[in-house]
Amino acid sequence: MPPVAESALDVKGDFPIFARRFDGRPLVYLDSGSTSQKPKVVIDALAGHLRNHNANVHRGVYALAQEADAAYDSARSRVAAFTGAQPETTIFTKNVTEAINLVAYAWGRANVGPGDAVLITQMEHHANIVPWQVLCRERGAELRYLEVDERGELSLEQLDVELARGDVRLVAVTHVSNVLGTIVPVAEIAARARAAGAVSLVDGAQAVPHMAVDVEAIGADFYAWTGHKALGPMGIGVLHGRREILERMEPFLTGGDMISSVDFQSATWNELPYKFEAGTPPVAEAVGLGAAVEYLGRLGMDRVRAHERALTGYMLERLEDVPGLRVAGAPEAEARGGLASFTIEGMHPHDIAELADRGGVCIRAGHHCAQPLMSCLGVSATARASIGVYNEPGDVDALVDTLLAGREVFGL
Amino acid sequence: MDDLYRDYILDHYKQPRNFGELDPHDLEAMEHNPLCGDELGVHIRVKDDRIEDLRFHGHGCAISQASASIASEELIGMELEQVGKLGADWMIELLGIPVSATRRKCALLNLKVVRSAVTGDHAWPA
Ligand SMILES: Cc1ncc(COP(=O)(O)O)c(C=O)c1O
Numbered sequence: 419m420p421p422v423a424e425s426a427l428d429v430k431g432d433f434p435i436f437a438r439r440f441d442g443r444p445l446v447y448l449d450s451g452s453t454s455q456k457p458k459v460v461i462d463a464l465a466g467h468l469r470n471h472n473a474n475v476h477r478g479v480y481a482l483a484q485e486a487d488a489a490y491d492s493a494r495s496r497v498a499a500f501t502g503a504q505p506e507t508t509i510f511t512k513n514v515t516e517a518i519n520l521v522a523y524a525w526g527r528a529n530v531g532p533g534d535a536v537l538i539t540q541m542e543h544h545a546n547i548v549p550w551q552v553l554c555r556e557r558g559a560e561l562r563y564l565e566v567d568e569r570g571e572l573s574l575e576q577l578d579v580e581l582a583r584g585d586v587r588l589v590a591v592t593h594v595s596n597v598l599g600t601i602v603p604v605a606e607i608a609a610r611a612r613a614a615g616a617v618s619l620v621d622g623a624q625a626v627p628h629m630a631v632d633v634e635a636i637g638a639d640f641y642a643w644t645g646h647k648a649l650g651p652m653g654i655g656v657l658h659g660r661r662e663i664l665e666r667m668e669p670f671l672t673g674g675d676m677i678s679s680v681d682f683q684s685a686t687w688n689e690l691p692y693k694f695e696a697g698t699p700p701v702a703e704a705v706g707l708g709a710a711v712e713y714l715g716r717l718g719m720d721r722v723r724a725h726e727r728a729l730t731g732y733m734l735e736r737l738e739d740v741p742g743l744r745v746a747g748a749p750e751a752e753a754r755g756g757l758a759s760f761t762i763e764g765m766h767p768h769d770i771a772e773l774a775d776r777g778g779v780c781i782r783a784g785h786h787c788a789q790p791l792m793s794c795l796g797v798s799a800t801a802r803a804s805i806g807v808y809n810e811p812g813d814v815d816a817l818v819d820t821l822l823a824g825r826e827v828f829g830l
Numbered sequence: 831m832d833d834l835y836r837d838y839i840l841d842h843y844k845q846p847r848n849f850g851e852l853d854p855h856d857l858e859a860m861e862h863n864p865l866c867g868d869e870l871g872v873h874i875r876v877k878d879d880r881i882e883d884l885r886f887h888g889h890g891c892a893i894s895q896a897s898a899s900i901a902s903e904e905l906i907g908m909e910l911e912q913v914g915k916l917g918a919d920w921m922i923e924l925l926g927i928p929v930s931a932t933r934r935k936c937a938l939l940n941l942k943v944v945r946s947a948v949t950g951d952h953a954w955p956a
Contacts, residue, residue: 766891768866768936772834785867798867798889827835828892 427717427725430808432457443778446816451596451757451804452782453646454627456710463709464651467702475701476675476692490701493708494691500711501641502632503658509691510654510704514623515545517642517657518590520694521619522549524670525640525663526588529617532558535585537616539564539572539602540794541595544787546621550590559587566794570598570747570754577607581614589618593625597788597800598747599730599754601625608638617663623647627806628726628755630719633658649714649807650707653700664690671696717807726756726805733758733803733814740821742830746795756805759786762821764830767801773827774801777820779813834927835892843892848902852885859947860888863939865932868894872943880909886940893933897925898940905944913948916941918955 430436433455473483475490498508511517536550540563554561564572589611604620611618619640627648633641645654676696678686687693731751742763767783774781783801785792852873860871870888886898921941929937941955
């Protein structure tokens with residue numbers, strides 16, 4: 419049964435890309451976990467800024483430059499308000515990868531040393547693994563992992579055991595797994611980390627676009643996410659940080675805009691958040707992201723979540739119609755974000771995705787930048803269908819049709 | 831019939847020729863496809879500067895498994911010097927299907943691992 423009407427959103431028409439045809443077929447886009455499509459309001463905001471308000475920020479006295487400043491500031495305020503944060507502690511980066519690297523370099527190099535540990539989980543994206551590997555190797559610290567069970571869940575008991583060892587300086591976890599879809603109890607983890615004297619970081623790349631996120635309520639010291647998965651443009655990411663920690667930190671990248679004054683030998687740093695934004699920022703992209711969160715806010719994140727949860731439930735149910743198909747992670751939609759990673763016996767994920775494309779269905783195949791997790795799952799790759807606000811039950815039906823047709827091509 | 835998944839491709843995928851281990855062997859290598867994390871290894875026995883016998887092992891998509899299987903039948907008996915000179919075109923032509931840019935690495939992984947075993951060169955075949 420398709421999901422019930424009252425939780426369903428009907429917004430495909432807001433997204434111009436769905437007017438396109440591929441070999442006469444409509445676009446069935448089930449790869450929002452990689453990047454979201456963009457609503458017209460975002461495209462218009464981006465183009466409108468470049469067309470009407472473009473000037474460099476922070477420096478100009480003329481009216482046009484003041485407009486650019488105002489647009490950039492107002493984008494930051496909107497983005498901060500969307501996630502329950504303050505503008506001064508909301509730093510624009512290039513993406514979530516850069517946001518995590520900012521913490522690894524600017525906080526990590528000063529606070530993690532020999533004998534210390536960084537604790538992450540087996541289901542992190544490479545963006546939340548490799549910066550810590552590099553940090554730990556450089557500083558003589560240890561990188562340890564919380565295990566993930568077959569349901570895709572972490573054990574809070576194991577967290578307590580790890581924290582009780584007394585050497586953990588940082589706990590970095592994903593909010594929603596990009597492979598298993600697991601919704602991680604990040605507020606609980608942040609609270610336990612804090613009680614044990616550890617700093618916490620949450621990778622919210624797969625959470626912010628799909629559910630109401632209040633960084634204040636979650637209480638992590640750092641919360642990072644990426645604009646392009648949240649209906650915004652590529653090239654803009656966000657790091658929310660705890661003020662006391664950001665104030666004590668040295669900058670990450672240095673140069674223009676992030677200084678207060680510079681003499682021949684030294685410089686002093688600008689106030690928050692500018693201390694962490696060296697060089698000319700991506701102003702139009704920030705404006706685009708501002709429009710994206712405004713759009714999502716208008717839809718209402720609880721409705722977005724309800725829509726996607728219902729559709730995920732429908733997808734999990736429909737995927738059972740495909741013989742030999744196995745979904746990784748928890749079987750219920752309540753416990754997961756809007757995605758399903760799966761394998762089909764006798765077909766490699768690459769071939770599954772290639773054959774899905776024959777039916778105009780976009781899904782991803784590969785290790786999803788989570789190779790350590792893949793080895794835990796005992797596979798080298800999976801196929802992944804992921805949902806966005808614009809998806810409808812018909813998209814799921816199209817997916818299932820192509821999977822069944824694909825099995826036929828393979829003589830299964 | 832599908833352009834890519836022709837009968838002979840699926841046949842080689844389902845019953846890959848010259849797959850398994852070869853012991854003893856003189857040369858070996860293991861390479862992976864960064865796109866999907868798939869790994870392919872090779873064992874090679876050499877006699878008189880030729881590949882006397884060869885076995886691939888590992889798992890992958892239909893394109894990568896079929897490419898390895900098809901290539902194996904050509905590679906056995908080939909002079910090592912000639913193996914070192916094989917390029918991407920050789921493999922793509924041998925495969926006989928239109929390979930998109932994203933799937934190219936799937937098709938070339940077997941040649942990469944064989945060249946790596948024979949010449950020590952880890953580069954993707956050009
Ligand atoms: C959980 C998670 N973290 C990090 C990233 C990296 O995002 P970006 O490439 O925008 O930095 C992604 C997306 O690929 C993700 O799903």
